[in-house]
Amino acid sequence: xxxxxAVAVASGLPAQGRVPPEVAAVVEQLADSAAAVGLPVEPLRxxxxxxGAKGVPGERVIAAVRSLVARLGQAAAAARxxxxxxxxxxxxxxxxxxxxxxLDRREVxxxxxxxxxxxxxxxxxxxxxxxAALGVPAVETAQLVEQAMDAGETPGExxxxxQQVERGVARGASPGAAAAGLGLGRATAPGLTQPxxxxxxxxxxxxxKGQSHKP
Amino acid sequence: xxxxxxxxxxxxLDGELTFANLPPELRAEGEQALxxxxxxxxxxxxxxxxxxxxxxxxxxxxxxxxxxxxxxxLLGSREIDIRFHVRPWAALGLAAAAAVAFVVVRPRFETAxxxxxxxxxxxxxxxxxxxxxxxxxxxxxxxxxxxxVPTASPGVWTTTVALPLGQHQYAxxxxxxxxxxxxxxxxxxxxxxxxxxxxxVAAQDGGGRAL
Numbered sequence: 262x263x264x265x266x267a268v269a270v271a272s273g274l275p276a277q278g279r280v281p282p283e284v285a286a287v288v289e290q291l292a293d294s295a296a297a298v299g300l301p302v303e304p305l306r307x308x309x310x311x312x313g314a315k316g317v318p319g320e321r322v323i324a325a326v327r328s329l330v331a332r333l334g335q336a337a338a339a340a341r342x343x344x345x346x347x348x349x350x351x352x353x354x355x356x357x358x359x360x361x362x363x364l365d366r367r368e369v370x371x372x373x374x375x376x377x378x379x380x381x382x383x384x385x386x387x388x389x390x391x392x393a394a395l396g397v398p399a400v401e402t403a404q405l406v407e408q409a410m411d412a413g414e415t416p417g418e419x420x421x422x423x424q425q426v427e428r429g430v431a432r433g434a435s436p437g438a439a440a441a442g443l444g445l446g447r448a449t450a451p452g453l454t455q456p457x458x459x460x461x462x463x464x465x466x467x468x469x470k471g472q473s474h475k476p
Numbered sequence: 477x478x479x480x481x482x483x484x485x486x487x488x489l490d491g492e493l494t495f496a497n498l499p500p501e502l503r504a505e506g507e508q509a510l511x512x513x514x515x516x517x518x519x520x521x522x523x524x525x526x527x528x529x530x531x532x533x534x535x536x537x538x539x540x541x542x543x544x545x546x547x548x549x550l551l552g553s554r555e556i557d558i559r560f561h562v563r564p565w566a567a568l569g570l571a572a573a574a575a576v577a578f579v580v581v582r583p584r585f586e587t588a589x590x591x592x593x594x595x596x597x598x599x600x601x602x603x604x605x606x607x608x609x610x611x612x613x614x615x616x617x618x619x620x621x622x623x624x625v626p627t628a629s630p631g632v633w634t635t636t637v638a639l640p641l642g643q644h645q646y647a648x649x650x651x652x653x654x655x656x657x658x659x660x661x662x663x664x665x666x667x668x669x670x671x672x673x674x675x676x677v678a679a680q681d682g683g684g685r686a687l
Contacts, residue, residue, distance in 0.1 A: 362674075
């Protein structure tokens, strides 16, 4: 009981009143194991809290957290294989997100390897993950991001890729076709009018204040 | 002493009922209440005529005290002239030092800017909804943390949330029971058989921007 209470206090999960103590205890064990191999633990706690907030049964919350541990581990392994001796939490989390969005480990590894300055692995993986989450097939996603870096796009232009694909989709193109049109460097996809790498500045800049998240 | 009267007796005391309207079983209580109220001394309070003078004497005594004068001197405003006699070589030296300080300190400000949150506006169309909120990894999935408010356009709800750098998953909670993804945002599997919407805030130009 004392151990359980200590776990509860340390994790802060039951303090939220939304995660049953027995689930919190298992999550903390998983978090300890993850931390021991250099994985970030905050996403695990967040996933448990999310499950509690959504009223998900405890065993399903634990299964989701286990799955997330595995994904974080895969992302960390991919980053290490790409040459990052000790990948940071940001890179690992971005890699896990890209994996969850549909990329595979080899694609994550390739993107990390190609992310040399001025590009950062975390930003590259986020862009790729967001493209995949938009529905761009994983292979085309990886190709598009790599082509953009090869073409010397600025990091800001790289961040623009998801919005450019969204614009193409809004005009009737499929996500894959919109991405393919961008990759060709010209507006070939149905409904696409803005060529890839056009000088139009990214939207919502200016210290990032007061942006609208696409309604 | 704590006394709780029957509501009808309270109405009697408030003048909303007459004694004749009171049910017979409450009349004893009503009489007692009226006696209590009647016993209250309603004589207007009259202050002695010298009170004003005594208060003002205290104020004047405080105003004359050295501590009071010092306090007012500290807080008061006055004009002062400050003149510098600067030699040109010293001015150049100061300018160089300021430039070095700017170069050293500026990156710290830029780092702080990167940590500054980016404000993202969420807009959701939910006609007929009674409440809408947005919960996600940025607010510990607390549905009470970011309620949306209805706009002038019927069915359109909105709120603005400060998001830190990073990838965030979220969903809208409609009427406190129904989790709904953002139809205009990318989505990923939430691990529980549903999907979460995704918004990413990336560092750019010393600040942040949503992907």
